[in-house]
Amino acid sequence: MNIDFEKSGGLVPAIVQDALTMQVLMLGYMNREALDKTIAEGKVTFFSRSKQRLWTKGEESGHFLFVDEILTDCDNDTILVKAFPQGPTCHTGSYSCFGNKLPKGFLYELENVIEQRIADKPENSYTSNLFSRGVNKVAQKVGEEAVELVIEAKDDNLVLFKNEAADLLYHFLILLKTKNLKLQDIEEVLVERHK
Structure with missing residues (x-):
């Protein structure tokens, strides 16, 4: 440099x-x-x-x-x-010195939390327990969450719809981990398609 x-x-x-x-x-x-x-x-x-x-x-x-x-x-x-x-950056305890807004890339942060739970295997961790059951069980759970999202999409309750969408994304991140992939790998495919 x-x-x-x-x-x-x-x-x-x-x-x-x-x-x-x-x-x-x-x-x-x-x-x-x-x-x-x-x-x-x-x-x-x-x-x-x-x-x-x-x-x-x-x-x-x-x-x-x-x-x-x-x-x-x-x-x-x-x-x-x-x-x-590794923790808040600002001396005030905020994520950033420019405010404590939730970053737009929170899914990456969630991906890190999921990886940490899988690595640490804390007692009573839903994430760790589901991951340990293997790809078939995780894929089944993603399928269930996708169906629940489709059902909620046909109704007018946006709160339930958003919760089901969040469940699907969360379980999708666990499924990616079972395949040794990261969210960035999928993002790269989408970027390539966009060209």
């Missing part, structure tokens, strides 16, 4: 974006040392202007930002870090 740190006195703005939802999480500043540490450790590190030292996001809270990709703008004087947040 050929970043022009000298252009603005040794610090450049570093925008952090959720790698899954693309929502902007925060803005900080990096010097060369902060960028090097971010690249080496895989956790977003800034230069704190108030503390006058390097500061790794999450060093106190445990809410690290794990790096997925680092990009620069066309002038090489701004950094964009796509990261996976």
Whole structure:
């Protein structure tokens, strides 16, 4: 990376974006040392202007930002870090420093929760229990939820319809996991079809 740190006195703005939802999480500043540490450790590190030292996001809270990709703008004087947040990003407890709105890509977040439940196998976890019963049982459940959605589509109760649609999406994500696929794999097919 050929970043022009000298252009603005040794610090450049570093925008952090959720790698899954693309929502902007925060803005900080990096010097060369902060960028090097971010690249080496895989956790977003800034230069704190108030503390006058390097500061790794999450060093106190445990809410690290794990790096997925680092990009620069066309002038090489701004950094964009796509990261996976581990908990809220803002010191106020919000998901983002720009508000606590539900990100538009919540299905990706739900996909992560499903994967975690399957990996951890918590006691009384519906997700883990269903997954452990195999692809046939999960596929059957997706079929049941699809039929229930069709039935609700013929009525006028939008609340029930939305709940059945949510159930179908949730079970579909579990089915994808049984096939070792991710939502992004399906999204890529749709994007390719759209061309």
